[in-house]
Amino acid sequence: MSDNPPGLLGELLRDVSRSFYLTLRVLPSAVRPQIGLAYLLARTTDTIADTELVPVAQRLEALRLLASRIQGKHSQPLDFSDLARAQAMPVASPAASHGERVLLQRIEEA
Helix, strand or coil: CCCCCCCHHHHHHHHHHCHHHHHHHHCCCCCHHHHHHHHHHHHHHHHHHHCCCCCHHHHHHHHHHHHHHHCCCCCCCCCCHHHHHCCCCCCCCHHHHHHHHHHHHCCCCC
16 A cells, blocks of 8 residues: 555554554554555544434444445545534544545545
């Protein structure tokens, strides 16, 4: 994964993964980018599903589009900016919430 966008598997992964980012280093370096990317994609689905300020139908459609994009069934760029704006800012973890917004905004890079 030589064309890793700056910060996607570093700062952003750290912001959304909490402890996963720290444990990633125990894996062989050759597989870390793939595992990191898989985590980001899984985290994106979780973030979409948990965005309660957005109607369920819209979240389900976003998940369907993401799955279709991951599977290569369509090539239209994803735009989750509405979901990103709907992210609540929890008091307990503002860095994670910010990271989730950024992840939704940068999903095409993943």
